[in-house]
Amino acid sequence: xxxxxxxxxxxxxxxxxxxxxxxxxxxxxxxxxxxxxxxxxxxxxxxxxxxxxxxxxxxxxxxxxxxxxxxxxxxxxxxxxxxxxxxxxxxxxxxxxxxxxxxxxxxxxxxxxxxxxxxxxxxxxxxxxxxxxxxxxxxxxxxxxxxxxxxxxxxxxxxxxxxxxxxxxxxxxxxxxxxxxxxxxxxxxxxxxxxxxxxxxxxxxxxxxxxxxxxxxxxxxxxxxxxxxxxxxxxxxxxxxxxxxxxxxxxxxxxxxxxxxxxxxxxxxxxxxxxxxxxxxxxxxxxxxxxxxxxxxxxxxxxxxxxxxxxxxxxxxxxxxxxxxxxxxxxxxxxxxxxxxxxxxxxxxxxxxxxxxxxxxxxxxxxxxxxxxxxxxxxxxxxxxxxxxxxxxxxxxxxxxxxxxxxxxxxxxxxxxxxxxxxxxxxxxxxxxxxxxxxxxxxxxxxxxxxxxxxxxxxxxxxxxxxxxxxxxxxxxxxxxxxxxxxxxxxxxxxxxxxxxxxxxxxxx
Amino acid sequence: xxxxxxxxxxxxxxxxxxxxxxxxxxxxxxxxxxxxxxxxxxxxxxxxxxxxxxxxxxxxxxxxxxxxxxxxxxxxxxxxxxxxxxxxxxxxxxxxxxxxxxxxxxxxxxxxxxxxxxxxxxxxxxxxxxxxxxxxxxxxxxxxxxxxxxxxxxxxxxxxxxxxxxxxxxxxxxxxxxxxxxxxxxxxxxxxxxxxxxxxxxxxxxxxxxxxxxxxxxxxxxxxxxxxxxxxxxxxxxxxxxxxxxxxxxxxxxxxxxxxxxxxxxxxxxxxxxxxxxxxxxxxxxxxxxxxxxxxxxxxxxxxxxxxxxxxxxxxxxxxxxxxxxxxxxxxxxxxxxxxxxxxxxxxxxxxxxxxxxxxxxxxxxxxxxxxxxxxx
Numbered sequence: 001x002x003x004x005x006x007x008x009x010x011x012x013x014x015x016x017x018x019x020x021x022x023x024x025x026x027x028x029x030x031x032x033x034x035x036x037x038x039x040x041x042x043x044x045x046x047x048x049x050x051x052x053x054x055x056x057x058x059x060x061x062x063x064x065x066x067x068x069x070x071x072x073x074x075x076x077x078x079x080x081x082x083x084x085x086x087x088x089x090x091x092x093x094x095x096x097x098x099x100x101x102x103x104x105x106x107x108x109x110x111x112x113x114x115x116x117x118x119x120x121x122x123x124x125x126x127x128x129x130x131x132x133x134x135x136x137x138x139x140x141x142x143x144x145x146x147x148x149x150x151x152x153x154x155x156x157x158x159x160x161x162x163x164x165x166x167x168x169x170x171x172x173x174x175x176x177x178x179x180x181x182x183x184x185x186x187x188x189x190x191x192x193x194x195x196x197x198x199x200x201x202x203x204x205x206x207x208x209x210x211x212x213x214x215x216x217x218x219x220x221x222x223x224x225x226x227x228x229x230x231x232x233x234x235x236x237x238x239x240x241x242x243x244x245x246x247x248x249x250x251x252x253x254x255x256x257x258x259x260x261x262x263x264x265x266x267x268x269x270x271x272x273x274x275x276x277x278x279x280x281x282x283x284x285x286x287x288x289x290x291x292x293x294x295x296x297x298x299x300x301x302x303x304x305x306x307x308x309x310x311x312x313x314x315x316x317x318x319x320x321x322x323x324x325x326x327x328x329x330x331x332x333x334x335x336x337x338x339x340x341x342x343x344x345x346x347x348x349x350x351x352x353x354x355x356x357x358x359x360x361x362x363x364x365x366x367x368x369x370x371x372x373x374x375x376x377x378x379x380x381x382x383x384x385x386x387x388x389x390x391x392x393x394x395x396x397x398x399x400x401x402x403x404x405x406x407x408x409x410x411x412x413x414x415x416x417x418x419x420x421x422x423x424x425x426x427x428x429x430x431x432x433x434x435x436x437x438x439x440x441x442x443x444x445x446x447x448x449x450x451x452x453x454x455x456x457x458x459x460x461x462x463x464x465x466x467x468x469x470x471x472x473x474x475x476x477x478x479x480x481x482x483x484x485x486x487x488x489x490x491x492x493x494x495x496x497x498x499x500x501x502x503x504x505x506x507x508x509x
Numbered sequence: 510x511x512x513x514x515x516x517x518x519x520x521x522x523x524x525x526x527x528x529x530x531x532x533x534x535x536x537x538x539x540x541x542x543x544x545x546x547x548x549x550x551x552x553x554x555x556x557x558x559x560x561x562x563x564x565x566x567x568x569x570x571x572x573x574x575x576x577x578x579x580x581x582x583x584x585x586x587x588x589x590x591x592x593x594x595x596x597x598x599x600x601x602x603x604x605x606x607x608x609x610x611x612x613x614x615x616x617x618x619x620x621x622x623x624x625x626x627x628x629x630x631x632x633x634x635x636x637x638x639x640x641x642x643x644x645x646x647x648x649x650x651x652x653x654x655x656x657x658x659x660x661x662x663x664x665x666x667x668x669x670x671x672x673x674x675x676x677x678x679x680x681x682x683x684x685x686x687x688x689x690x691x692x693x694x695x696x697x698x699x700x701x702x703x704x705x706x707x708x709x710x711x712x713x714x715x716x717x718x719x720x721x722x723x724x725x726x727x728x729x730x731x732x733x734x735x736x737x738x739x740x741x742x743x744x745x746x747x748x749x750x751x752x753x754x755x756x757x758x759x760x761x762x763x764x765x766x767x768x769x770x771x772x773x774x775x776x777x778x779x780x781x782x783x784x785x786x787x788x789x790x791x792x793x794x795x796x797x798x799x800x801x802x803x804x805x806x807x808x809x810x811x812x813x814x815x816x817x818x819x820x821x822x823x824x825x826x827x828x829x830x831x832x833x834x835x836x837x838x839x840x841x842x843x844x845x846x847x848x849x850x851x852x853x854x855x856x857x858x859x860x861x862x863x864x865x866x867x868x869x870x871x872x873x874x875x876x877x878x879x880x881x882x883x884x885x886x
Contacts, residue, residue: 303749323752332750340750343743354740355751363733370731 001026001189002047002158007056009042016042017053018213024158029180029190031204033197035234035429039213040193041083044160048080049073079151080160085143089136093146094118096135097153121152125179140288141172148179159183162193169288170457170490177203195234195430197227209233234430250465251279253315254449255300255330255418260309262295262473269295271473273309277418277449282440284464285453288493292473293422293453294335300420300451301325301332313417326355331411335422335453337400341407344396348388349377351395351406356414376413384409385435401432408439418449425459437463457489471495530805536860537849538803538817545842549834559828566827567820571706573827579711579781580826581819583608583790585718586773587797588815592806593725594766597742597758599650603664604770605794606671607645611638611771613675615778616785617683619696630699635717635775642771643764645671650763654756660763668794676787683785691787702780714776718812721769725808738762770794791822792840799843802850818843 002024009017017039024030034040045051047058049067058065060076067073073080087096094111097118102109118131127145135143144164151159161180165173180190180203194200200207200222207220209230216233255277262270270292277283287293298304300311302318302325311318318328326332332355334340342351353362353373361372377391386405388398395403404424411419421440425433440463444450454460460467461481469477469492477484477492488498546556567577587604594601618637622630649667652658680691702712729735741748741758748755773793782789800818804810818839825839 301750302752321752321754322750323754326752334750336746339744339746341747343740343747345743346739350736350739353736354747357733357736357751366732366734368731368733368736 001061003059004043004047005057005059007043007046007053009046009051009053016213017046020056020210020213020215021218022208022215023219024189024191025206026189027184027187028205029184029192029203031200031207032191032193032210033195033200033207033230033234034210035195038210038234040210041162043210044080044162044191044193047073048078048160074154077155077157078160079154079156079158081144081147081151081162081164083162083166085147087135087143087146090134092132092134093129093149094131096146097150101154118149118153121149125152125182141168141175144168144176145179156188158189158191160191160193164192165194165196165199169494170487171494173199197230200230201227250281251447254279254313255451256312257300258310258312260299260306260311262299262304262306264295269473270299270306273473273475275468275475277451279449280444280447281465282444282450282452282463284460284467285451285470286457286460286467286489286493287470289455291470293470295473296470297335297420297422297453301330322355329415329417331414331416331419333407333411333419333421333424337404337407342395342403345394347392347394348381348386348398348406349373349391352377352380352410352413354410356410359414380409380413399429401428404428404436405432408436412439412443416443416448418451419443420451422453423455424452426455457486461486461489469493533850534803534805534814537846540849540859541842541845544845545838548841549838552834554832554834559832559834562828562831563821563824567824573823575706575709575711576826577820577823578715578816579709579819580822581816582711582715582718582776582780583773583793584796584800584818585722585812585815586776587770587793588800588804588811589718589722589725589808590766590770590773591797592801592804592808592811593769594762595801595806596729597738597762598745599653599759599763599766600661601646601649601664601763601766602661602798603645603649603667603767603794604773604797605790605792606664606668607642607767607770608774608790608794609672609675610645610774611642612774612778612785612789613678614638614641614771615700615775616693616696619700619779620694622700623697625699627699627703630697631702631779634700634779635772638771638775639768640771642774643768645771646763646767647760649767650760654759675785679785679787685784693785695784696778700779701783702776704780710781712776712780714780717772717776718815721772722808722812725765729808734761770797791836796840796843799847802847805850
């Protein structure tokens with residue numbers, strides 16, 4: 001029913017899409033698969049009228065259409081759920097759903113009619129939402145359902161979902177998938193943008209693989225392929241499924257957190273947290289975002305003083321500001337690389353010293369040692385394979401993966417005792433991700449302690465030697481690898497309770 | 510292969526970035542002068558003749574050049590003051606007040622301290638002006654850090670308080686005995702700045718301004734403190750995460766900013782008026798914003814943009830003597846420069862307009878020929 005032909009799009013000097021063809025059939029779920037930066041989102045934004053292609057055309061039911069604006073797409077029944085939701089937090093669900101498409105009664109909005117319509121939709125899809133609840137009070141999964149509700153209300157014929165599972169728990173993913181199957185049964189065509197292979201196999205009828213702006217494989221049936229072949233297509237080479245089997249003996253306690261509590265605007269964010277990270281150990285912190293991870297990270301890096309509680313490094317108390325923590329060799333991979341970790345408008349070499357700019361190798365009598373800084377930057381660029389024109393290039397000109405390599409390089413160059421790594425591979429491509437993972441494991445194997453906070457449960461599960469689960473500021477579970485299934489961790493992340501029943505589920509998986 | 514592909518855009522960006530800034534500055538100035546010309550025309554004068562007279566007045570004679578540099582001196586000081594603060598993203602609109610305070614300090618130390626040789630008297634007087642101006646800046650910084658009061662507001666409000674306070678001093682306790690107007694006593698001759706050109710008001714303050722610009726450039730680019738200032742300016746959160754004590758950087762920077770503005774005031778008292786005169790500043794403090802903006806907050810470039818505005822001012826002063834075009838006309842150009850610098854895309858868009866129009870026409874033509882071709886098939 002939909003066909004995009006020979007789509008090409010160039011951004012200043014990068015070719016984002018190169019002669020891409022894409023077909024969508026009536027009532028199918030089509031997975032658009034590819035690494036970050038492969039061009040998936042660009043292709044869909046073209047379909048949705050947010051970006052204009054340089055060449056190529058779009059045919060809808062055989063008719064060429066001109067998408068100049070997203071309103072054109074909406075009027076033709078094409079809806080998109082963006083990765084970052086486009087909702088108005090202060091509005092209710094009802095208001096969000098009907099905005100810009102309100103049923104009217106004269107010059108007024110017919111609120112009663114609108115409520116009836118929205119209620120009917122909620123009931124039909126079993127969404128369990130209250131139309132008068134405010135969006136800001138909803139969980140991420142619920143917000144996503146509101147986004148889908150918006151599409152349903154506009155009677156979408158084609159629904160585009162951009163990385164819909166990135167922010168969901170395994171349980172919420174299952175819910176989402178059953179909604180999608182229901183929609184499919186009613187004849188809606190769905191495009192799902194993803195880079196997760198497991199989910200692709202779980203939901204997709206057909207798969208199209210994009211790499212570097214080109215179609216690698218079109219209209220593949222899941223039954224004709226398998227995970228390793230697909231990942232090979234995505235990345236262009238075989239990925240080594242790395243499980244850090246080799247593990248040195250876990251050593252003495254390195255970093256210890258004792259009875260830490262933090263509250264923000266008189267809301268408790270961390271409630272009496274105690275745990276320890278040992279030498280030669282990666283401790284993973286799993287949890288849905290907003291359950292105290294940010295506050296924990298701030299406390300552990302000196303950006304915030306805990307209201308109660310203390311932090312010990314090798315048995316002695318650490319307290320002070322971020323400078324003190326850095327001086328104590330507690331290095332930090334900040335959760336938001338672009339606003340906290342790097343200065344985009346400064347050069348690679350300037351960024352490689354941030355936080356360590358008082359060290360002897362960097363300055364003498366208050367003056368910067370330019371040559372020493374440049375030489376060390378050259379070494380880092382080489383040894384960490386940072387792809388940059390030279391050490392004077394501005395960080396904003398680098399790709400996300402290479403930017404993150406700067407943060408990692410800076411941390412590892414300064415001989416850390418402990419590494420506090422927050423979402424170390426968020427938004428980086430698979431190549432850089434593998435590399436960063438290998439560096440973290442290398443550090444662990446050299447007998448250092450690592451605390452890994454990640455929203456990606458898969459990442460936490462593959463890297464960690466021990467996992468703690470944070471829920472509403474408390475540690476609700478401490479788990480050794482293989483002790484709990486992904487499903488069980490997901491249940492704990494959402495505040496559930498493990499029963500014998502879920503235990504049985506673990507045995508079967 | 511992939512690497513090569515990925516590197517190309519970086520090359521372009523790097524080569525372009527400095528070019529773009531210089532081009533934007535020149536374009537902004539050009540647009541400001543052109544639009545200023547339109548305003549002159551609207552007022553019933555010939556823009557070409559007026560500009561010719563202006564540049565003739567400020568550049569064609571030795572006297573004109575000296576006058577231009579004299580006018581440039583306080584502008585370089587206030588331009589540096591605004592620029593350095595803006596490098597840590599503090600908007601110090603208080604240069605006008607800090608300038609007055611520095612001037613008053615110079616008038617007091619220049620008059621009451623007696624019996625020193627010229628070198629020490631000048632040094633002490635300058636130091637006093639810088640300190641007083643710096644302290645005024647520090648107060649603004651303190652309000653920001655301690656109470657979160659936006660420096661944009663506090664600095665501009667403080668201007669009124671400071672200027673009225675200095676007027677009070679000059680009209681009351683410190684009023685010159687024989688003067689009719691509101692001004693202080695004439696400073697001692699030992700506190701006067703040596704002149705650079707005979708029969709002029711161009712003093713070594715001009716050299717001092719250049720030296721300070723150089724020092725600030727070194728501070729920013731070569732020292733650890735400068736590094737911390739740059740990081741803080743680009744990203745406060747990154748600075749905090751990197752263990753930089755942002756509040757210290759703010760206080761230090763706003764102190765420097767105030768001190769430099771204070772020196773600007775001293776340069777007028779010690780070199781031009783020889784005493785504090787009420788309302789002596791021809792809005793030097795606020796003109797500093799234009800000077801800094803045109804220089805894209807680069808201390809060395811501030812010297813040049815200060816001189817450019819000095820030339821314009823000197824020219825306007827000569828023209829105002831012969832025509833009825835007022836000196837204030839320069840502030841029209843100044844303000845337009847700020848507009849174009851603040852919205853660099855505006856200038857580039859205007860330049861790109863003919864090209865764009867041409868592109869549209871081409872597009873319509875090709876579409877028409879394509880349609881014609883299809884019809885044939």
